[in-house]
Amino acid sequence: VPPNSAPHDPAPTSAPAAPRIGVVGGGQLARMMLGPAIELGLPLTVLATDPAESAAQGAARVRIGRHDDEEAVRALAAEVDVLTFDHEHVPPRILEGIERDGLAAVRPGPSALVHAQDKLLMRERLSALGHPCPRWWRAVSAADVDAALAEIGAAAGEGAAPAPRAVVKTPRGGYDGHGVRIVSAGGDVADWFEEHDELLVEELVPFTRELSAQVARRPGGEMLALPVVRSTQKDGVCFEVLAPAPDLSAADQERIQHLALRIAEDLGVTGMLAVELFETADGEVLVNELAMRPHNTGHWSMEGAVTGQFEQHLRAVADLPLGASAPRAPHAVMVNLLGGSREDLAAGAREAMARDPELKIHLYGKTVRPGRKVGHVTLAGEDPADLLARAHRAERLIIDAVHEEQSA
Numbered sequence: 217v218p219p220n221s222a223p224h225d226p227a228p229t230s231a232p233a234a235p236r237i238g239v240v241g242g243g244q245l246a247r248m249m250l251g252p253a254i255e256l257g258l259p260l261t262v263l264a265t266d267p268a269e270s271a272a273q274g275a276a277r278v279r280i281g282r283h284d285d286e287e288a289v290r291a292l293a294a295e296v297d298v299l300t301f302d303h304e305h306v307p308p309r310i311l312e313g314i315e316r317d318g319l320a321a322v323r324p325g326p327s328a329l330v331h332a333q334d335k336l337l338m339r340e341r342l343s344a345l346g347h348p349c350p351r352w353w354r355a356v357s358a359a360d361v362d363a364a365l366a367e368i369g370a371a372a373g374e375g376a377a378p379a380p381r382a383v384v385k386t387p388r389g390g391y392d393g394h395g396v397r398i399v400s401a402g403g404d405v406a407d408w409f410e411e412h413d414e415l416l417v418e419e420l421v422p423f424t425r426e427l428s429a430q431v432a433r434r435p436g437g438e439m440l441a442l443p444v445v446r447s448t449q450k451d452g453v454c455f456e457v458l459a460p461a462p463d464l465s466a467a468d469q470e471r472i473q474h475l476a477l478r479i480a481e482d483l484g485v486t487g488m489l490a491v492e493l494f495e496t497a498d499g500e501v502l503v504n505e506l507a508m509r510p511h512n513t514g515h516w517s518m519e520g521a522v523t524g525q526f527e528q529h530l531r532a533v534a535d536l537p538l539g540a541s542a543p544r545a546p547h548a549v550m551v552n553l554l555g556g557s558r559e560d561l562a563a564g565a566r567e568a569m570a571r572d573p574e575l576k577i578h579l580y581g582k583t584v585r586p587g588r589k590v591g592h593v594t595l596a597g598e599d600p601a602d603l604l605a606r607a608h609r610a611e612r613l614i615i616d617a618v619h620e621e622q623s624a
C-alpha cells in the first residue's frame with residue numbers, strides 16, 4: 217500500500233453528499249468534531265448521557281441517553297445516515313442490530329471496532345496477521361499470571377535480578393491507564409478476577425519511547441497517513457505529543473505508516489485509526505493498542521496539519537474525499553491540560569494568550585478534577601525544544617498558577 221493511496225474520490229456512492237452524522241458519546245472528542253461538522257455542512261447529533269457533558273454543551277442537536285442503552289443508540293441511528301463514536305464502549309450487539317436493520321451506516325463497523333474494544337481480541341488478531349506485538353498471554357486465574365511471570369523470568373535468564381514483572385490489563389473498558397497494572401505476582405490482580413473472566417498479560421516492554429501512527433480510511437478503501445508522532449505518558453495518561461517524532465528517518469516514518477495502513481486495511485476500519493506503538497532500543501516497533509476514532513495523539517493536527525483529525529474523521533465516515541494530511545509547519549507540539557489545583561481555567565487561559573499569541577488553546581468545558589483531561593494546547597513552528605517549553609509554560613499557567621509561580 218502506498219502511504220497515501222488514491223488521491224481522488226473513487227467510484228461515486230449512493231450515499232447523500234452531506235450525510236447526517238450521529239456521534240455516540242458526549243466527551244471532548246465529539247465536541248471537537250462540532251467545528252468541522254459546521255464547516256462542512258454536515259448535520260451532527262450527539263448522544264450524551266448528560267446535557268452538561270463536553271460535547272452536549274456545544275452541539276445544536278443532542279439526544280440524552282447511554283451508549284449501552286439499545287433503545288437510545290437505535291433512536292439516534294434512526295435519525296442519521298452515519299453512526300460514529302466518541303469512545304469505543306458501545307456493545308457490538310447493539311451495532312450489529314443497527315447494521316442488520318439498515319438504520320444507519322456504522323463507521324467503524326462492529327467487526328472492526330471489536331479490536332479497539334477488547335485488548336485480548338486485538339492481540340489475537342494482530343498476532344494472527346503477523347503484526348508485531350509484545351509477548352502476551354491470556355489469563356483466567358492468578359495461577360496463569362504466575363505462569364506467565366515464570367516464563368518471563370526464564371527468558372530473562374537464571375538468577376536475573378529483579379523479580380520478573382509483567383503488565384496485566386483488563387480486556388475491556390480501560391482508558392487513561394485505568395485497567396493497566398504492573399505486577400510481580402498473580403495475587404496482585406486477584407481483585408480483577410472477581411469482575412473479569414479473563415485478563416491480558418503482557419511482557420513489560422523496555423521501550424525507549426512511545427510512538428503513535430494515525431491513518432484515515434474511507435469505506436471504499438481510500439487511505440491517508442498522518443506523520444508518525446512521539447507521545448509521552450505520565451501515570452498511563454498522555455500528556456505531551458511531538459509531531460513528527462524526532463530522529464525518525466524517512467524510511468522508518470514510512471515503514472511505521474505502512475504498518476498502520478495495513479492494520480486499517482486488514483481490520484476494515486473506517487474513519488480515523490490510531491496505532492499506539494512502543495519503540496525499543498533496537499529500533500523495532502511493537503503495537504500497544506488501537507483506537508478507531510480521533511485520538512489524543514492527533515490533537516496537534518487541528519492546527520498543525522492541513523486537515524485536522526476531527527475533520528478527517530468526519531470526511532472518512534461520511535465517505536467524502538479525504539483532505540491533505542501534510543503538516544503546516546516543520547514541527548508541532550500538543551500538551552494536555554490535566555486537572556490541577558484550580559477549577560476556573562479562564563483566567564490562566566487569558567494570561568497564556570497574552571504571553572504567547574501563537575498558542576492555540578482548547579478547553580473542553582469539563583469540571584476540573586485532579587489528573588482529568590480538561591483541555592490541551594498546541595503550537596507549531598521551527599524549533600521543537602522552544603515549542604515544548606512554551607506549551608508547558610502555558611499548561612502550567614492555565615491549570616495551576618501556584619505551580620507556575622514556584623517553577624517560574
Ligand SMILES: Nc1ncnc2c1ncn2[C@@H]1O[C@H](COP(=O)(O)OP(=O)(O)O)[C@@H](O)[C@H]1O
Nearest residue numbers: 383390391392393394396418419420421449452
Ligand atoms: N506491555 C507494556 N509494557 C510497558 N508499558 C506498557 C505496556 N502496556 C502499557 N504500557 C504503558 O501503559 C500505558 C497505558 O496502556 P494502554 O494499554 O495503552 O492502556 P489505555 O487503554 O489506558 O491507554 C501505555 O501508554 C504505556 O505507557
Ligand SMILES: [Mg+2]
Nearest residue numbers: 392492504505
Ligand atoms: Mg493507550
